[in-house]
Amino acid sequence: MFELKWLWKNLEGDRTRYILALCLSVVGSSLMIVNPYIGQRIVDTFIANDNALQNLTEERGLLIMLCLGMIGFSLLRTGLAYLTTMQYEWSSQNMLYRVRVFLYNKIQEQDMNYYDHNRTGDLMTKMTGDLDMVRHSMAWIIKTIIESLTIFLAAVIYFFTIDVELTLWLLILSPPIFVVAYIFAKRVRPMYVDLRERLSQLNTTTQENISGNRVVKAFAREEYEVEKFSDKNVNYSKANKTAALVWLDYFPYLETFAQAFNVILLLAGGLFVMNGRITFGEFAAFSSLIWAISNPMRNIGIIINDIQRFFASLTKIIEVYYARPGIVNEHNMVDKRRYSGGIEFDHVSFKYGSVEVLHDVSFKINPGETVAIMGSTGSGKTTLVNLIPRFYDVSQGRVLVDGTDVRKLELDELRGNIGVATQDVLLFSDTIDGNIAYGDPDLPEKDTIEYAQLAAAHDFITKMPEGYDTIVGERGVGLSGGQKQRIALARAMAVQRPILILDDTTSAVDLETEEHIQKSLRELEYPCTKIIIAQRVSTTAEADRILILDEGRLIEEGTHAELLAKRGYYYEVFMLQNEGIGRQVTEHGKE
């Protein structure tokens, strides 16, 4: 089976230990029949024997040996059990650790399309609950199955050596038990797949609620969120109960069968003892080992439940394990080049799924140029710049950097040549200093300060209680929108890449601050092609060229003066923004 092969593959490094654990399980459980055997000898020689008293005096040594043997084997079994559990724990924990690291790396290397289609809560479930379930199965469920099977077989073999017919009478119950168990397993499997899905929904709701707590509070929707959570919680709980209750439908049959073992033993065994076919001691051995046959039958439901959970979780993990990013490295280069920063879009179209959002876009940016991109909301600006670092691949056409199709470039090298400040700013829960130096952890402190100054962030940072050492919360909580943007800008500049992409990075800062930032960008001391997405004419005016996007098409291109002269979209935006300013000034004057 594929899943088991996968487990075996991932046990590499601990296989010997795991096999040792399995062997110890087999040995430990086989030893379970030793004490009943010794018991049988004691009963037959010293209790249910006509010469019991004589034997007691003549063979006292044997009795002592047998009693010591019983104690010795019990101790040995306890020691073995300790050792076995340790091996299972050790090997399964090691495997868990390795797979977790692997999955984490795997998730890191996925492209944006993957994140568009996989919910965070679901990925979290895979990385935590599912992995733990698999480990638990490796350490406990497989152990229980192996031990139950061994003791079952050992008991059956031992019984056969005593009396074949009596053993067969007992085993007559096994086939119907297995049929019932099989039907149960088939019925319960889809329930556990469903259960696993509901758990993932519950986690997704929790995660979204926690990360979106500000919006929840802003709209005073706590009650609604609690209800939404309760719904998922009830769903999960119901599914859990249903799955658990299914077992109860089958439990009475299995319990009856399990009890029937004792009845058959009493009837048939008793008869055989009276006939003198088996001795009292042999009957005692049957009696003391009958649980080895009936218990696995009793536990079969619990084991099947766990196995179904195990496979439901394992399937989910394997999905991540073998997920292949659509965007991968073409080849593996060791030395990374520094690009000169030329960019070309050659008849580029792009689709999200089946919806085309960029249509036949072509333009060229020379190294060192500053190009502004403007366009109404949803026109495809972010999508367009996302194609340069290959966050997504084009559907048609080509994106070229330094004259080479980005799909032919080494991904790490390409991304290592681009500094990006994304539209929705994400800062990590770290110090401000750590956030600015995120792309280059070796950035000297003086450079951190320098880039913060260039991004007009130094002043507000120094006013914070701990300056650059101030810890910002998750996603930059504790900072204003404009402050976050400026830190993100400093972070993008600090990596000193030959291509710098700023997506709406100054939308939340005031005009004076923006002016400062523009000056810094003009005067950056390293050569750099800049692509600046902006809505304000004040931001775009100084660019070497401006591209106007409208519904995924490039409709205008030129300098500020050229576009104004064209009297198209840009001109209209310019007039609108200037009229706006004019009107504000007049209204203010009237007051």
Ligand SMILES: Nc1ncnc2c1ncn2[C@@H]1O[C@H](COP(=O)(O)OP(=O)(O)OP(=O)(O)O)[C@@H](O)[C@H]1O
């Ligand atoms: N991950 C995605 N999956 C599917 N469609 C998307 C995705 N991201 C964006 N879109 C769609 O693509 C179109 C262009 O979006 P894009 O984010 O590029 O616009 P934009 O010009 O950057 O807008 P804004 O100025 O509001 O940032 C929109 O219609 C949007 O709904």
Ligand SMILES: [Mg+2]
């Ligand atoms: Mg955008």
